[in-house]
Amino acid sequence: MLGRSLLNFVLLIVAVTCATAQHVPPWTEDCRKSTYPPSGPTYRGPVPWYTINLDLPPYKRWQELITEKAPALKVIVNSMKDVVNAFVPSGKIMQIVDQKLPGLLGNFPGPYEEEMKGISDITGIPLGEIISFNIFYEFFTICTSIITEDKKGHLLHGRNMDFGIFLGWNINNNTWVVTEELKPLTVNLDFQRNNKTVFKASSFAGYVGTLTGFKPGLFSLTLNERFSTSGGYMGVIEWILGKRDAMWIGFISRSVLENCTSYEEAKNILTKSKLLAPAYFILGGNKSGEGCVITRDRRKSLDVYELDSKQDRWYVVETNYDRWKNPFFLDDRRNAAKMCLNHTTQEKISLSTIYDVLSTKPVLNKLTVFTTLMDVTKGQFETYLRDCPDPCIGCATMPNKWARPLQIMK
Numbered sequence: 001m002l003g004r005s006l007l008n009f010v011l012l013i014v015a016v017t018c019a020t021a022q023h024v025p026p027w028t029e030d031c032r033k034s035t036y037p038p039s040g041p042t043y044r045g046p047v048p049w050y051t052i053n054l055d056l057p058p059y060k061r062w063q064e065l066i067t068e069k070a071p072a073l074k075v076i077v078n079s080m081k082d083v084v085n086a087f088v089p090s091g092k093i094m095q096i097v098d099q100k101l102p103g104l105l106g107n108f109p110g111p112y113e114e115e116m117k118g119i120s121d122i123t124g125i126p127l128g129e130i131i132s133f134n135i136f137y138e139f140f141t142i143c144t145s146i147i148t149e150d151k152k153g154h155l156l157h158g159r160n161m162d163f164g165i166f167l168g169w170n171i172n173n174n175t176w177v178v179t180e181e182l183k184p185l186t187v188n189l190d191f192q193r194n195n196k197t198v199f200k201a202s203s204f205a206g207y208v209g210t211l212t213g214f215k216p217g218l219f220s221l222t223l224n225e226r227f228s229t230s231g232g233y234m235g236v237i238e239w240i241l242g243k244r245d246a247m248w249i250g251f252i253s254r255s256v257l258e259n260c261t262s263y264e265e266a267k268n269i270l271t272k273s274k275l276l277a278p279a280y281f282i283l284g285g286n287k288s289g290e291g292c293v294i295t296r297d298r299r300k301s302l303d304v305y306e307l308d309s310k311q312d313r314w315y316v317v318e319t320n321y322d323r324w325k326n327p328f329f330l331d332d333r334r335n336a337a338k339m340c341l342n343h344t345t346q347e348k349i350s351l352s353t354i355y356d357v358l359s360t361k362p363v364l365n366k367l368t369v370f371t372t373l374m375d376v377t378k379g380q381f382e383t384y385l386r387d388c389p390d391p392c393i394g395c396a397t398m399p400n401k402w403a404r405p406l407q408i409m410k
Helices: 004-022 063-087 092-099 101-105 112-123 127-138 177-185 232-240 249-259 263-272 333-344 351-358
Strands: 043-046 049-053 144-149 155-162 186-193 196-204 212-215 219-225 279-284 291-296 301-306 315-318 368-375 380-386
Touching: 049 063, 063 092, 063 112, 063 127, 063 177, 063 186, 092 101, 092 127, 101 127, 101 232, 112 127, 144 219, 144 279, 144 291, 144 333, 144 351, 155 212, 155 219, 155 279, 155 351, 177 186, 177 368, 186 380, 196 249, 196 380, 212 249, 219 249, 219 263, 249 263, 263 279, 263 291, 263 301, 279 315, 291 315, 315 333, 333 351, 351 368
Parallel strands: 049 186
Antiparallel strands: 043 380, 144 155, 144 315, 155 368, 186 196, 196 212, 212 219, 219 279, 279 291, 291 301, 368 380
């Protein structure tokens, strides 16, 4: 995975380019108000629901969804291939992906390999490229997650899913290419067994892991990427070399949502399991105090930061930086979110005011694909596609040679 110092250097280059082009645009704004119910220029539209029947064989579970979304999935897979081929024009990387990757990675745990094989056969996309599409989420997810507790001990959970950094900038409309191509693939999923909901998730068609979801009445979970010099690439190399005692982070999140029956059980697994990539797990429960950010190295937990009414800690916020370190100064979504939460106050916190926070720049930015709001106790799960009209960090005009693709491999 990309070391934090290199990531910061690249972000600095991009930001300076933006500032020069836009004469230092207003990347921040006053805390938004009355943005919910969603409308206006930051709202792209609703997200459709699909049922995933866990009683079906894994190979067949995604058939209905993927048949409908196959054209959009082919578009984004081709964009990712364009990124790779632009830096290795010989095509050898994609040849390895198509012909060697499934064999190199071996068998995935649980039902995930069979599910990906089914998606590959439905779409005609080589299995290696479907696997790559799933692996991308171990490396390019830059998000904001919030858990709050009101005065009555009621918990709420919200997140912005930001994805697509350095995967191609469109100079014609000032957008990240992959970010925009993910919006038609964004779906709400109702995973059912015996015609009853096991858990719900917001995700991208073709991705079989879970980054955002909840188990109604029990707990909610979101996953944010954590940058580290010993990152996901090390886990993938170890996996290829045969050391397979760690979990893919998207798969462990789905397994927790599918199988755990309590907040404490979920927290225990997310804290102790070995992971292929570092991560932040943002976990919420169904009663007062059950909310935390679990900061994970690949082999151990570094920190569990929890709600605490005795210390007047009525919310936790996680972006993509360890809480005991300052965020990169050009990517300070954390303090922007905290400022707006403090401005909102605990007395007025609700799903609508959380949506306001997640609608405030730079918490909302050019990488934001969707916003999800979750109320575990009430069983409320809402997802909305987002836009961030200019001026908006993410950035503005880039030199043509960077426009498509701009890629930094982690």
